[in-house]
Amino acid sequence: MKKTFKVVVDCDDVLFDCNGYAVTKLNREKEYAYKKEDITAWGELGCGLDERLIYFRDPVFVRDMPVLPKAREFIQALSRRAEIFIATSVAAECAGERVSSIIRNFPEINPENILIGTRKDMLKADMLLDDCPDHIRSAEVTYPVLFRQPWNLSVSGVISTTTYREFLTLVDMVQKPEPEMDPMSPVVLVGPSGAGKNRVATALEETGRYRRVMGYTTNAGSRAFYRCVSWEQFHYKRNDFVETSSYMGEMYGTCREDVESVFREGRIPLLVMDINGAVNMRLEYGARIIFVSAGKEECIRDILSRGLPLEETIRRISSIDGEMKNETLCDMTVSGTGFRVSSLEKTP
Structure with a gap:
């Protein structure tokens, strides 16, 4: 039964x-x-x-x-x-x-x-x-x-x-972890901090079939792949975002037009985000959600090597176990350290 x-x-x-x-x-x-x-x-x-x-x-x-x-x-x-x-x-x-x-x-x-x-x-x-x-x-x-x-x-x-x-x-x-996917659906990479999501994203972009979608954030200290805006600007653009999330008191979002512009180029939108953003991308675009996996020690080592503020370092490390549980929500898993494009990319 x-x-x-x-x-x-x-x-x-x-x-x-x-x-x-x-x-x-x-x-x-x-x-x-x-x-x-x-x-x-x-x-x-x-x-x-x-x-x-x-x-x-x-x-x-x-x-x-x-x-x-x-x-x-x-x-x-x-x-x-x-x-x-x-x-x-x-x-x-x-x-x-x-x-x-x-x-x-x-x-x-x-x-x-x-x-x-x-x-x-x-x-x-x-x-x-x-x-x-x-x-x-x-x-x-x-x-x-x-x-x-x-x-x-x-x-x-x-x-x-x-x-x-x-x-x-x-x-x-x-309940339905393996839905039918359009080969041109956006690809969203999720996984614990330090697992190698950016390495996987770079490898996919180098094929020419994918283009990474830039995000928006109120975090002025954020690294690449984000456009930093004020809280007022973020609020003003809120209706333009396909998804928003909050992390350590800062807001992050993905603009719908930025996703659409990749489609117009004939390429596949590629995004790196948490599982909450991935759910929104599934809801709006039927996105494929890929879990990037790595051992806990590898993740911790990577986080410690970044020279982040102590509070952020602690939060990233403490969230690893919870983020690893999200693997069962994803469509497939790839290795963040030994990733090969052939494990994901299939010619339609």
Whole structure:
């Protein structure tokens, strides 16, 4: 019998607009002018926004909390792919209203699959979608996925999505790892820092069939392959990007026109990015996602040789194990040290 694919979904700020509704209510009652984007960290912030936290223990607030846009459609689509479990850490006095709201708004979910509690590290499933970084780090599920919100934008080294469509694409990638590929589809190289992604990219470019797509970043200290722009310029261009991601507090993005220009040349767009950017490229262009593999010691040695700031060095090394787990999401694996173009390039 085929094993049922199980997905655990958080409630607050994943399906329901908890913080957005709380900020709106707080502004109305106290005549503040806060925005949800002002919530830049988990927990208390040391400002007036902390007053919203009292709402989270109010059953009426939980009852009236609105559903996020497209959340219902998301659950409908996900229910056709997996068995859904809801895990919510709502206050005990609000549990009844929370369960009633879930049943009312998401009839596709079996009421027996609604779990109340904070110990999400005890859950066993194939995937988890949650906006809390601690839940993602401690999860025992196969693929924990962070749902991006203003308070977790600085978190890196984890699989993340900013939209429901991206998460559904991830679900499809996990369940159908070998889709039919157009030979001219963009190629995205992913893998741990130090694995040799740039070496592989250079070898592919030298064939003349591929051209690397330059990215944009707010990181003024970034190396080659990026155009450095200000935060204001990045925000202004946000609608031009096919994907964006955050790493160590800096933004990175790929411009749709830069990808299209490679197609017009009759060549294959080549990109080096994390798994989150790769998911967007799969969603938009049906990209082939190639995992570049190397031993952990090789990766660490390469990272240490770069002379990076200590904090960045630590983050890159600490993320190696997590990034290696992404191999199962990719279409194929190549060696970062002994790469041969013939292992990837096939004449259509």
